[in-house]
Structures are given as structure tokens and as C-alpha cells.
Amino acid sequence: MKNKEALQLTSILGAGQMLAASAAVVVACCILLVYQLLAQRQALVTESHVQAAIVADNISASLMFRDRDAAADMLRAFRSAPNLLQVAVYDANGALFSEYSVEGHAAPQHLAPAGDAGFNEVRVTSDIGYKDARLGKVVLVNSTHGIRDTMVRYVGLMLAAAVGALFVARQLVRKTRDRVAQAERELDNLAHTDLVTGLPNRRAYYRILEQKLAEQPTSGGSAALLLVDLDNFKVVNDTAGHHAGDELLRKVAAELSALLRPGDVVARIGGDEFALVVSPVRRDLAHALAVRATEALRKPFNIEGSDIFATASVGLCLYPDDAATREELVTAGDTALYHAKKTGRNRLAEYVPEMTLRTQRRIRLERELRRALEAGGLEVHYQPQFDCGTEQLVGAEALMRWRHPEQGFISPAEFIPVAEDSGLIVALGEWVLLQACAEGARWVHMAEQAGTPPPSIAVNVSARQLREKGFLDVVMRTLAATGLPATQLELELTESMLMEDVESAVQFMRDARNNGIRLSIDDFGTGYSSLAYLQRFPINQLKINRSFTCSLPNDGTTIVSAVISLARDFQLAVVAEGVESREQLEWLRRAGCTYAQGYLLGKPMPAEALRQLIEAQRQPVH
Numbered sequence: 115m116k117n118k119e120a121l122q123l124t125s126i127l128g129a130g131q132m133l134a135a136s137a138a139v140v141v142a143c144c145i146l147l148v149y150q151l152l153a154q155r156q157a158l159v160t161e162s163h164v165q166a167a168i169v170a171d172n173i174s175a176s177l178m179f180r181d182r183d184a185a186a187d188m189l190r191a192f193r194s195a196p197n198l199l200q201v202a203v204y205d206a207n208g209a210l211f212s213e214y215s216v217e218g219h220a221a222p223q224h225l226a227p228a229g230d231a232g233f234n235e236v237r238v239t240s241d242i243g244y245k246d247a248r249l250g251k252v253v254l255v256n257s258t259h260g261i262r263d264t265m266v267r268y269v270g271l272m273l274a275a276a277v278g279a280l281f282v283a284r285q286l287v288r289k290t291r292d293r294v295a296q297a298e299r300e301l302d303n304l305a306h307t308d309l310v311t312g313l314p315n316r317r318a319y320y321r322i323l324e325q326k327l328a329e330q331p332t333s334g335g336s337a338a339l340l341l342v343d344l345d346n347f348k349v350v351n352d353t354a355g356h357h358a359g360d361e362l363l364r365k366v367a368a369e370l371s372a373l374l375r376p377g378d379v380v381a382r383i384g385g386d387e388f389a390l391v392v393s394p395v396r397r398d399l400a401h402a403l404a405v406r407a408t409e410a411l412r413k414p415f416n417i418e419g420s421d422i423f424a425t426a427s428v429g430l431c432l433y434p435d436d437a438a439t440r441e442e443l444v445t446a447g448d449t450a451l452y453h454a455k456k457t458g459r460n461r462l463a464e465y466v467p468e469m470t471l472r473t474q475r476r477i478r479l480e481r482e483l484r485r486a487l488e489a490g491g492l493e494v495h496y497q498p499q500f501d502c503g504t505e506q507l508v509g510a511e512a513l514m515r516w517r518h519p520e521q522g523f524i525s526p527a528e529f530i531p532v533a534e535d536s537g538l539i540v541a542l543g544e545w546v547l548l549q550a551c552a553e554g555a556r557w558v559h560m561a562e563q564a565g566t567p568p569p570s571i572a573v574n575v576s577a578r579q580l581r582e583k584g585f586l587d588v589v590m591r592t593l594a595a596t597g598l599p600a601t602q603l604e605l606e607l608t609e610s611m612l613m614e615d616v617e618s619a620v621q622f623m624r625d626a627r628n629n630g631i632r633l634s635i636d637d638f639g640t641g642y643s644s645l646a647y648l649q650r651f652p653i654n655q656l657k658i659n660r661s662f663t664c665s666l667p668n669d670g671t672t673i674v675s676a677v678i679s680l681a682r683d684f685q686l687a688v689v690a691e692g693v694e695s696r697e698q699l700e701w702l703r704r705a706g707c708t709y710a711q712g713y714l715l716g717k718p719m720p721a722e723a724l725r726q727l728i729e730a731q732r733q734p735v736h
């Protein structure tokens with residue numbers, strides 16, 4: 115619509131410009147013609163004066179001797195003058211002496227008083243004399259018809275030239291206008307197209323969604339919005355390069371497009387986010403389509419010779435069932451997608467109003483968590499870690515605890531993601547680090563008095579904290595403030611957070627190690643780091659996730675054995691977490707696992723309880 119209006123405006127402007135150009139040409143032609151007319155008339159006047167002067171010079175003798183024949187002979191020479199109407203010679207008394215005239219322009223018998231000859235004629239007079247004597251006058255009348263004919267020819271020529279020029283100008287204007295219109299169309303297209311996939315982009319997506327929702331009352335069905343977010347796109351980009359990432363996006367775009375009917379639309383609305391707008395459609399069919407989309411993206415994509423698993427989280431919602439406006443529909447889609455991602459990725463979540471309630475709970479949690487941090491409502495508990503062989507206490511992991519005034523203990527599994535999403539984790543993380551380092555410094559003091567090696571303190575680091583530019587400075591300042599030696603601190607990082615920005619992560623790890631801080635990869639095996647990266651990470655230890663430990667010794671032995679032997683090859687220590695049975699501990703000890711952590715050996719406990727545990731272990735460790 116806007117394009118049409120723009121084109122109309124362009125045509126009106128073009129016509130206006132043509133009209134202005136035509137008017138300018140007409141005015142220029144008129145000025146030129148008037149100038150020509152005046153110039154030609156002036157030339158005729160000059161020529162007439164010259165002719166009259168010639169007659170006056172040559173006829174004086176004939177007039178003096180009253181030789182009319184000689185005078186007539188002389189005047190007859192004017193028969194070949196093209197403009198001459200009349201040339202008459204009058205004697206000193208004003209009586210006609212001789213004349214030559216064309217038909218209808220005979221000279222009067224007596225010299226008429228000089229008057230206006232009119233526009234069609236040029237009349238000049240010249241005195242005839244001999245020495246000082248005045249013998250008479252010559253009157254010469256030339257016609258301006260010659261000028262008129264010339265002017266008519268000029269007008270014709272100018273008109274032809276002007277029409278020709280205007281025609282050429284019109285063609286040029288039209289061509290330029292067409293080019294401008296074409297360029298505008300291309301720009302508009304570009305502004306609404308994603309250059310990598312050729313799909314409509316986010317801007318176009320909003321427009322399309324608006325149109326589809328406007329059509330709903332007439333089409334009678336529902337409109338479905340599917341938001342598709344690739345789970346591993348960032349990893350593909352970081353590990354295989356942007357070229358491979360683009361290739362993956364194109365393949366995903368083709369895969370999603372192939373699922374749609376004509377008239378339905380798929381758009382790329384973010385780096386790794388696609389939207390499918392399907393209408394009209396029934397809920398069950400929209401659900402089936404969302405399942406197909408999720409499955410289609412589960413299969414590997416061959417990118418530059420390697421199989422890449424992109425997998426996707428999909429959020430589905432319908433208009434008007436789940437939302438009354440476009441904005442509400444987009445929010446519902448985002449909420450469903452968010453739930454698909456939060457519940458483990460690589461899955462489909464269909465919007466239900468409870469999701470909004472859950473989102474509201476998250477918002478409330480965030481507010482209360484902030485308050486708890488300020489009002490001292492948080493605690494740090496410590497879960498001991500033991501040497502698998504000697505079962506001596508070697509360290510402890512600091513774990514945050516929130517005692518809510520009404521709801522009691524809220525699990526970190528619930529509030530840590532809220533804190534991560536809101537950014538509050540940065541402040542929370544700093545607080546935990548301070549508490550943990552201060553506690554670790556107390557353990558060092560206790561160990562010094564007992565003459566035993568001090569237990570180390572492990573602190574979880576969230577991806578958000580790692581992204582903070584000055585995070586290492588914060589750690590170093592905390593160590594300095596609490597007096598904990600850097601070698602006693604272990605930071606637990608996860609594979610996925612390291613893979614977010616490998617180069618920065620490696621830099622951070624190098625700097626941390628150079629300062630003596632120990633590094634451990636938490637939940638090893640649940641992320642997607644490659645062995646190539648493991649080699650680049652300057653770490654001290656791998657931590658086996660409890661999901662692997664819990665099925666030991668019946669299942670999971672292959673994975674755990676592989677991690678232990680991998681750690682041995684890389685000269686890393688291994689901590690198995692989630693050890694709940696003696697059988698598991700025995701198996702781990704035999705498999706060569708370095709340390710163990712779990713409910714069997716000790717649950718997370720308040721600081722005081724852990725200090726008592728240290729006291730109880732009065733024998734040397736390691």
C-alpha cells in the first residue's frame with residue numbers, strides 16, 4: 115500500500131517536473147523569438163536607411179536636371195529588392211518626382227508627413243542634396259513580411275526542437291523514475307528479507323503476522339505461531355565457523371519451508387530463531403506441524419562434510435485461543451519457547467495459560483531474591499569432598515541456600531536460573547564467593563593449627579559472571595580481602611559456558627591459573643565440548659555429573675570409565691558427584707576416580723557443621 119502511494123507520488127512529482135521544464139522551454143523560446151524579431155526589424159531599418167542613402171546619393175543629378183527617365187531607370191533597380199514596397203523621390207516642394215513601387219503601394223503625389231508606418235512596414239526618409247542645397251527627399255518603404263516569414267520558420271524550428279527536447283527529457287525522466295521505483299522496490303525487499311536465508315526477516319514477520327491475524331475473521335480458522343530456536347547454533351558458529359553457521363541456517367530454512375503449505379510463511383526473526391506463521395489451521399494440525407518441525411531439526415545436517423546436530427526448541431501458540439492481539443500472540447509464543455528451552459531444549463512446548471503464571475512466579479521470585487540478598491536471607495552451605503582412596507576430607511563445594519520467610523528453603527535449581535536470567539547472579543555470585551573465601555580462610559587457619567593440609571573451597575561460577583569483563587579482578591580482590599591463598603580456591607565452570615565464547619574463556623582460564631586459582635569443569639559430559647577444546651582448556655579437574663554416577667555400578671560404567679581415563683591422559687583430577695552408595699564409591703575407587711562428593715559422605719551443610727567435620731579429621735590429608 116505504502117509502495118503504491120510512493121509510486122503515485124513519484125509520478126506526480128515527475129509530471130510536475132515535466133510541466134516546469136516545458137514552461138521553462140516555452141519562456142526561453144518566447145524570449146529568443148522576441149529578441150530575433152527585434153534584431154531582424156532593426157536590421158531591416160538599417161538596410162532601409164542604407165538603401166535610401168544610396169538612392170539619395172545617386173538621384174541628385176537627375177533631380178537637379180529634372181531627368182525623370184534617368185531617375186525612373188535608377189529606381190527600377192529596386193525590383194530585385196525582396197522587401198521593397200515603395201521608393202519615391204520628392205522634389206524640394208514635396209511633389210512626387212519619381213517612384214518605383216509594387217502593386218498596391220503607389221507613392222502619394224505629395225510628400226506625406228512622417229508618421230508611424232505600422233508593424234508590417236518600415237518607412238525611412240533621406241534628404242537629397244547637392245553641396246548645401248536641399249533638392250528633395252527619398253521615402254523608402256520596406257515590407258516586414260520577410261521578417262514574419264523568417265519568424266514563422268523560427269517558431270516552427272523552435273517548436274520542433276522544444277518538442278524533441280521535451281520528448282527526450284520525458285523519456286529520461288520516465289527512465290529515471292522507473293529506476294528509482296525499481297531501486298525503492300529492491301530496498302524495500304532488502305529491508306524485509308534476511309540476507310543469509312532469503313526468508314522474510316523480523317520486520318516482515320510482524321507485518322505478515324498482522325495481515326494473517328486480520329484475515330482470521332473471514333477465514334474462520336485459527337492462526338498458529340511456531341517459534342523455533344536452534345539449541346546449538348552458537349556452538350556450531352564458534353567451533354565450525356560462521357560459514358558453516360550460515361550453511362546450517364540455510365538448511366534449516368529449507369527444512370522448515372518444506373513443511374509449509376502455500377500461503378504459510380517461515381521467517382528468520384533472530385540469529386538462530388525462526389517463526390512459522392500458519393493460517394488458517396486447526397489446533398491438532400498445528401500441533402502435528404510443530405512435532406514435524408521439531409523432528410525435522412533433530413536429524414543431523416551435513417555441513418561441509420560433517421554431521422551437525424542443530425536440534426531446536428519449539429514454542430507453539432494459537433490465535434485467537436491463546437491471545438487476542440498480535441503482541442499477546444508473540445508473548446505467548448515467546449513464553450512457550452522459553453518453557454521448551456528451560457525444560458531441556460530439543461523439545462516442543464505448547465502454550466498454556468499456566469506458563470504465564472509460572473513466568474509471574476519467576477518475576478516474584480526475582481524480586482524476593484533481590485530482597486533476600488539485601489536483607490541477609492541467603493546462606494552458604496558446604497558439601498564435603500573426599501579422597502576416594504583414603505576417604506579423607508580434601509575440600510568442599512559452596513552451595514547457595516535461600517530460606518524464604520513463607521515458603522521455607524527454595525532450591526537453587528529454581529532460583530539460580532531466575533538469577534541468571536535477571537542478571538542478579540552477578541551480585542549473588544560475588545556474595546557467595548566472599549562468604550566461601552572467608553570460610554576457606556578459616557579452614558586454612560584451622561589446618562595450620564592442626565598441622566594438616568587445608569581443605570580447598572570450590573565455588574560455582576555462572577555463565578553470566580564469566581561474561582563480566584572484570585570477573586577475575588573481583589575474584590582476586592575477594593582473595594585479598596579474605597586472606598585466602600589463591601591455590602585454595604577452585605572455580606567450577608561448565609562446558610556450555612566455556613563454549614559460549616571459547617577465546618575469552620581460554621584467556622580467563624589462563625589468567626586465573628597464572629594467579630594460582632584451580633579450575634574444574636562441572637557436569638562434565640553433559641555439555642558439548644569437544645576433546646580438541648578440552649586440550650586447550652588449562653583446567654585441573656573434571657567433575658562427573660551425578661546423572662552418570664547415580665546408575666553405577668550397573669549402568670553408566672562405560673561413560674564414567676571413559677571420563678576417568680580421559681582425565682588420566684590429560685593429567686587431570688576427577689571428582690564424582692552424587693555418590694549415594696558404598697557400592698558406587700567402591701566402583702569409583704577401583705576405576706581410579708580421584709575424589710568423591712555425595713550424600714553418602716556428606717550432604718551440603720552449614721559452615722559450622724563442616725568446621726566440626728574438619729575438627730573431627732585430625733589426621734593428615736593426602
Ligand SMILES: Nc1nc2c(ncn2[C@@H]2O[C@H](COP(=O)(O)O[C@H]3[C@@H](O)[C@H](n4cnc5c(=O)[nH]c(N)nc54)O[C@@H]3COP(=O)(O)O)[C@@H](O)[C@H]2O)c(=O)[nH]1
Nearest residue numbers: 513514526527530546574575576636692693694711712713
Ligand atoms: N552459579 C551458582 N550455582 C549454584 C550455586 N549454588 C548452587 N548452585 C547450583 O544450583 C544447582 C542445584 O544445587 P543444589 O540444589 O545445591 O544441588 C547440589 C547438591 O546438593 C547436589 N548433590 C550433591 N550430592 C548429591 C547426591 O548424592 N544426591 C543428590 N540427589 N544430589 C546431590 O548436587 C548439586 C551440586 O551440583 P554441582 O554444582 O553441579 O556440583 C546446581 O547446579 C548448583 O551448581 C552458586 O552459589 N552459584
